[in-house]
Amino acid sequence: MKSGNRELVDRLAAEYVLGTLRGRARRRFERWLVSPQVGDIVKGWEERLAGLEPRLDKVTPPTTVWRGIENRLELRRKPATRWLAIAASLIFATVIGFYVLRQPPVTPELAATQKALIQENAQTIYWSVELLGDNQELAVHVQATHALEAGKALELWVLPAPGVNNGQPVSLGLLPAQGAERRALTAAQRAALVGAKQLAVSLEPAGGSPTGLPTGPVLHVASLAPA
Amino acid sequence: MERTEPLPPEIELAQLLQRCAAHDSAAFRLLYDKTSPILFARLLRMLRRRSVAEEALQDVYVRIWERAGQYEAGRGRALAWMVTIARYCAIDLMRRERMTLVGDDALSEVADESSGDPLLDKPNNFDECIGQLPEHTRNCLTLAFVEGRSHDEIARLTANPLGSVKSWIRRGLLSLKACLSTEGQAA
Numbered sequence: 001m002k003s004g005n006r007e008l009v010d011r012l013a014a015e016y017v018l019g020t021l022r023g024r025a026r027r028r029f030e031r032w033l034v035s036p037q038v039g040d041i042v043k044g045w046e047e048r049l050a051g052l053e054p055r056l057d058k059v060t061p062p063t064t065v066w067r068g069i070e071n072r073l074e075l076r077r078k079p080a081t082r083w084l085a086i087a088a089s090l091i092f093a094t095v096i097g098f099y100v101l102r103q104p105p106v107t108p109e110l111a112a113t114q115k116a117l118i119q120e121n122a123q124t125i126y127w128s129v130e131l132l133g134d135n136q137e138l139a140v141h142v143q144a145t146h147a148l149e150a151g152k153a154l155e156l157w158v159l160p161a162p163g164v165n166n167g168q169p170v171s172l173g174l175l176p177a178q179g180a181e182r183r184a185l186t187a188a189q190r191a192a193l194v195g196a197k198q199l200a201v202s203l204e205p206a207g208g209s210p211t212g213l214p215t216g217p218v219l220h221v222a223s224l225a226p227a
Numbered sequence: 228m229e230r231t232e233p234l235p236p237e238i239e240l241a242q243l244l245q246r247c248a249a250h251d252s253a254a255f256r257l258l259y260d261k262t263s264p265i266l267f268a269r270l271l272r273m274l275r276r277r278s279v280a281e282e283a284l285q286d287v288y289v290r291i292w293e294r295a296g297q298y299e300a301g302r303g304r305a306l307a308w309m310v311t312i313a314r315y316c317a318i319d320l321m322r323r324e325r326m327t328l329v330g331d332d333a334l335s336e337v338a339d340e341s342s343g344d345p346l347l348d349k350p351n352n353f354d355e356c357i358g359q360l361p362e363h364t365r366n367c368l369t370l371a372f373v374e375g376r377s378h379d380e381i382a383r384l385t386a387n388p389l390g391s392v393k394s395w396i397r398r399g400l401l402s403l404k405a406c407l408s409t410e411g412q413a414a
Contacts, residue, residue, distance in 0.1 A: 011397065011400075014400040014404070015396070015397075015400070017311075018368065018371045018372050018396070018400065019314065019318050019371050019372060019375050019376075020371045020377060020378050020396060022318070022322065022377055022378075023322060026318070026322075046307070046311055047307075047350060048350055048353075048403065048404060048407055049372055050307055050347045050348070050349065050350065051349035051350050051353030051354075051357065052357075052368060052369060052372040052373060053310065053345065053346040053347045053372075053373075054272065054346070054373050055345050055346070056265065056268040056269060056272065056346060057268060058264035058265055058267075058268050059264055059267050059268040059271060060263070060264045060267070061263050061264070061267040061281060061284055062281065064281070065263070065267075065281050065284050065285055066256075066259060066263075068285045069259070069285050069288045069289060069292075072285065072289050073289060073292055075252045075255070120299060121299050159249060159250065167250075169249070198249075198296075200248075200249045214249075217242040217245055217246070218245045218246055218248065218249045218251075219245060220245075221245070221248040221249055221296045223296075
């Protein structure tokens with residue numbers, strides 16, 4: 001960014017965060033927010049001006065508000081993804097997932113069809129994930145080391161498309177701490193990947209989730225995009 | 228100091244947001260229960276009318292659910308992220324409703340001074356830096372940020388020319404940034 005532009009962006013960002021940038025100018029500025037540089041400048045002002053936040057007494061909203069939110073998001077119609085429910089059928093998927101990890105690397109020639117980046121932000125990418133040959137194989141490359149306490153593991157999941165596998169995540173195995181891994185996907189994993197748009201990473205006990213579903217917090221969610 | 232209901236712990240909110248990103252609607256409900264009284268109070272402070280604030284609160288949580296995947300745990304505090312969404316939703320709603328200054332009847336719905344917890348952490352030396360600004364500038368910044376007032380409204384409310392209000396705000400923001408970054412380096 002040129003320095004003149006930077007000053008202009010800084011001024012607009014400050015008034016955007018303060019709230020005095022209004023109307024069409026506000027809309028226009030919001031379109032710039034897709035730029036990580038502009039995003040960082042806005043973030044800086046959000047942190048600075050947070051000091052102006054007032055003290056407040058909490059006020060409980062009427063229950064009609066929650067019902068309105070539920071209706072707008074159609075949360076009722078979609079059954080909640082039962083993260084903690086233990087589904088016997090899924091233990092199968094996890095067991096297979098562990099097996100896959102122990103298989104020797106599969107050999108070449110499949111082209112990447114989809115990819116995802118597991119990242120903290122635009123600057124810090126932990127893993128790049130590729131699905132090869134229409135979900136026949138999975139390739140994972142470590143880009144930056146992810147912090148991980150002893151006795152824990154990071155597990156990769158696919159969040160299936162609506163209606164697939166009752167909307168429940170399916171394990172794609174543990175994420176490597178270093179280097180790269182490539183492995184074949186099982187039929188269950190391939191089925192879960194059809195139409196899926198997102199992958200997730202959860203924190204699990206060493207060896208992976210004991211239930212076949214994520215048990216620890218979901219640390220990252222990444223979008224799948226065509227390679 | 229009496230603290231009846233402390234703010235929910237940050238780590239818990241961050242984890243709930245991450246579960247929302249993975250479409251966990253039970254986590255979303257929990258997040259709503261823990262944070263909606265805070266965000267509702269914040270919206271009332273800007274929008275003043277309960278019915279409008281209730282509409283805004285729906286917008287806020289729809290946006291939180293849809294954007295939970297954009298929340299970056301390492302970069303910002305979860306409550307700060309949500310309060311910011313609430314402020315921006317309120318500003319958008321004011322535009323939609325073409326809201327202008329409202330009468331005293333609506334003002335009476337909201338207590339201006341409260342004894343609640345400070346919502347967010349202040350940057351280091353924020354009080355010193357804001358204290359160095361002229362009082363009229365501080366008032367303008369507060370009316371804009373806390374109450375969501377536009378340049379025009381601030382000019383009318385404080386009976387100052389619009390041009391002065393705009394330049395006080397612009398200079399005030401620049402001074403604040405300069406002061407906070409100097410103090411930050413010194414610390």
